[in-house]
Amino acid sequence: MIILKISLIEHIVCPKCYKKFSLKSERYKQSEVDSGILICNNGHKFLIIRGVPRLVIDETTGFVKTEAAFSSKWKKYNKYYHQKNWFLHQQNWFLDRFGWKNLNNFNKFLKTRNKILDAGTGIGNSAKLFSANSQSHVFAIDASESIDFAYKKYGNQPNIHFLQADLRRLPFRKKFFDFICSDQVLHHTKDTATSFKNLTGYLEKGGLISIYVYNKKAPMREFADDFIREHTTTMSEKECVEFSKDMANLGRILSQLKKKITIPRDIPVLKIKAGTYDIQRFIYWYFLKCFWAEDGNFERSVGVNFDWYFPKFAFRHTPDEIKSWFADAKTKIVHFKEIESGISVTGKKL
Numbered sequence: 001m002i003i004l005k006i007s008l009i010e011h012i013v014c015p016k017c018y019k020k021f022s023l024k025s026e027r028y029k030q031s032e033v034d035s036g037i038l039i040c041n042n043g044h045k046f047l048i049i050r051g052v053p054r055l056v057i058d059e060t061t062g063f064v065k066t067e068a069a070f071s072s073k074w075k076k077y078n079k080y081y082h083q084k085n086w087f088l089h090q091q092n093w094f095l096d097r098f099g100w101k102n103l104n105n106f107n108k109f110l111k112t113r114n115k116i117l118d119a120g121t122g123i124g125n126s127a128k129l130f131s132a133n134s135q136s137h138v139f140a141i142d143a144s145e146s147i148d149f150a151y152k153k154y155g156n157q158p159n160i161h162f163l164q165a166d167l168r169r170l171p172f173r174k175k176f177f178d179f180i181c182s183d184q185v186l187h188h189t190k191d192t193a194t195s196f197k198n199l200t201g202y203l204e205k206g207g208l209i210s211i212y213v214y215n216k217k218a219p220m221r222e223f224a225d226d227f228i229r230e231h232t233t234t235m236s237e238k239e240c241v242e243f244s245k246d247m248a249n250l251g252r253i254l255s256q257l258k259k260k261i262t263i264p265r266d267i268p269v270l271k272i273k274a275g276t277y278d279i280q281r282f283i284y285w286y287f288l289k290c291f292w293a294e295d296g297n298f299e300r301s302v303g304v305n306f307d308w309y310f311p312k313f314a315f316r317h318t319p320d321e322i323k324s325w326f327a328d329a330k331t332k333i334v335h336f337k338e339i340e341s342g343i344s345v346t347g348k349k350l
């Protein structure tokens with residue numbers, strides 16, 4: 001049964017005016033709210049549908065288009081991303097990028113946290129990871145319809161609350177959280193820097209925030225991304241799925257070559273480093289995004305390409321830019337890891 005935990009309502013406020021909510025016309029299932037209306041003290045109304053409060057208020061084109069892209073991505077591919085091997089792969093990648101080394105260390109840290117925000121949870125795998133300490137509350141939000149799949153899968157975890165909400169217009173009081181994580185999300189908002197700044201306002205003093213954003217790639221790859229995305233972001237969803245299949249197939253063909261090339265010396269103009277590369281990886285990092293999953297999952301590979309080419313917003317950033325956001329938000333960087341695809345950073349609110 002998909003139901004809203006009634007205790008959630010005491011924690012959330014109106015995303016328009018930050019007044020408290022009361023609940024009207026509610027229908028219960030097993031003493032939890034399945035549907036109803038949230039009305040704030042100023043009369044702003046929001047629906048609860050299928051156990052999830054629907055609190056998104058941004059109706060601008062870029063936002064709607066980006067969220068529609070994710071809604072359709074998750075609708076098509078959710079089951080491939082809920083698979084156990086993918087969950088474990090993502091979990092290990094998370095622990096590695098954010099410097100936790102192993103699950104034990106991360107779970108020890110979670111024991112010290114009470115209120116956690118998973119900003120842009122997608123289909124909820126990260127919320128599940130953050131819920132290991134049963135004494136804490138995990139508030140997992142996403143602006144897209146992925147939240148329904150997240151809720152279906154993990155809604156029965158007593159300490160996870162799912163909400164459909166925009167991380168730029170959060171339904172919480174300032175300084176509410178002691179850990180915020182926004183993994184692979186902020187670059188899909190209309191302005192990565194201001195979205196980050198906004199999130200830090202919800203972090204208490206001494207609280208930690210972890211983010212991962214796309215790294216700026218080598219110049220030819222950036223050029224190709226801009227050129228291709230100019231086309232793909234205006235395609236119909238169906239056209240972009242077909243294009244994403246082409247990219248997955250190209251990635252697969254290159255990968256199956258199992259050929260390596262050696263670049264004898266650095267080529268600074270193209271930001272190519274001397275070394276030996278698998279041909280698919282070389283083309284992927286320096287020239288063209290044609291993702292192919294190592295485990296050979298075609299649907300997930302298409303999903304990853306679609307995720308890159310279809311959303312209206314997909315910004316890339318440099319390490320210096322990110323460092324300046326943390327300084328500006330008075331958040332001390334305690335962990336920083338740059339890899340080709342992106343940059344994972346944790347900061348402590350001063």
Ligand SMILES: C[S@@+](CC[C@H](N)C(=O)[O-])C[C@H]1O[C@@H](n2cnc3c(N)ncnc32)[C@H](O)[C@@H]1O
Pocket residue numbers: 066067070071119120121122123125126141142143144146165166167168182183184185188189307
């Ligand atoms: C690539 S997915 C990452 C999901 C998850 N954090 C993970 O690591 O698997 C990006 C998610 O960010 C969500 N998103 C983008 N902009 C958002 C916003 N303004 N507010 C909330 N969620 C947003 C999208 O709907 C999408 O589900």
